[in-house]
Amino acid sequence: MLVSDGQLAQLSEQAWQDSLQRERVLRDPSYQRRLQRVGDRIVRASGQSQLNWEFVVFDSDTVNAWVLPNGKVGFYKGILDIMETDDHVATVMGHEVGHIAGRHSAERASQQLAAQMGIGLLASAIGSSGTEYAQYSQDIGAALGMGVTYGVILPYSREHEYEADRLGVDYMVGAGYDARQAVDFWVGMSSANNHRTAEFASTHPSDENRIAAMRAHIRDRGYAA
Ligand SMILES: [Zn+2]
Incomplete structure (x- = not known):
C-alpha cells in the first residue's frame, strides 16, 4: 500500500482544517448536540476510540456526511433535517465509521492518489501547508470521500459499501439503536x-x-427479534 497510516492521518488533518475554512459551521447548538450524542455512542460501540473524534455540523442544505480516517466527522444540516430519529443519524454515522474501521479510505486513497498525483507529488502535498496542499486538496478530499467540499465525487466500491453497511448495523445495535431503522432510512x-x-x-x-443484503444481515444476527 502506497499511503501509510501516518500519511493518511496527516492528509486527513489537512483536509479537516481545509474544510473548516471552506465550509460554514452551523451555529445552532441543538444540531451539534444531536450529532455529538449519536457519534459518541457509535464510536464507543465501534471500538475505534483510539482516534481523536470530532463532530461538526455544517450550515448547508446539502444532504451528505463524511468521516475522515483521523476521526473527524462532518454532517451537513440538510442530511440531519431529513433524519426523523436518532436511529437514522446512527445509520449514517455507523456506516461511515464502518468505512474507517474497514480501512476503506486507506485503500481508496492509495489508488486514487497514486493515479492522480503520482508518488512524488503526494510526498510534496504531505507535510506541506498553504499553497502546496491547496494545489492537491481536491484530489485528496475526493480520495478521502469529501465530495461536497471539493466537488469531486468518488464512490466506494460495492464491496466496501456492503461491508460498511454490515459494520454500521452492528455498531447501531451495540450502541442501543434500532437496526431496522437503517433499512427504513436507506429505502427512504x-x-x-x-x-x-x-x-x-x-x-x-x-x-x-443492497437493501436485501442489509435485511439479511439484520435477520442473521437476530437484530430484528
Ligand atoms: Zn459508504
Missing part, C-alpha cells in the same frame, strides 16, 4: 431522488440488492 433515501440527495445517492446507491 432511494425514493427521495432529487438534486439535494443526488450526490449522497450516487455515492451510496441503495438499490434492491
Whole structure:
C-alpha cells in the first residue's frame, strides 16, 4: 500500500482544517448536540476510540456526511433535517465509521492518489501547508470521500459499501439503536431522488440488492427479534 497510516492521518488533518475554512459551521447548538450524542455512542460501540473524534455540523442544505480516517466527522444540516430519529443519524454515522474501521479510505486513497498525483507529488502535498496542499486538496478530499467540499465525487466500491453497511448495523445495535431503522432510512433515501440527495445517492446507491443484503444481515444476527 502506497499511503501509510501516518500519511493518511496527516492528509486527513489537512483536509479537516481545509474544510473548516471552506465550509460554514452551523451555529445552532441543538444540531451539534444531536450529532455529538449519536457519534459518541457509535464510536464507543465501534471500538475505534483510539482516534481523536470530532463532530461538526455544517450550515448547508446539502444532504451528505463524511468521516475522515483521523476521526473527524462532518454532517451537513440538510442530511440531519431529513433524519426523523436518532436511529437514522446512527445509520449514517455507523456506516461511515464502518468505512474507517474497514480501512476503506486507506485503500481508496492509495489508488486514487497514486493515479492522480503520482508518488512524488503526494510526498510534496504531505507535510506541506498553504499553497502546496491547496494545489492537491481536491484530489485528496475526493480520495478521502469529501465530495461536497471539493466537488469531486468518488464512490466506494460495492464491496466496501456492503461491508460498511454490515459494520454500521452492528455498531447501531451495540450502541442501543434500532437496526431496522437503517433499512427504513436507506429505502427512504432511494425514493427521495432529487438534486439535494443526488450526490449522497450516487455515492451510496441503495438499490434492491443492497437493501436485501442489509435485511439479511439484520435477520442473521437476530437484530430484528
Ligand atoms: Zn459508504
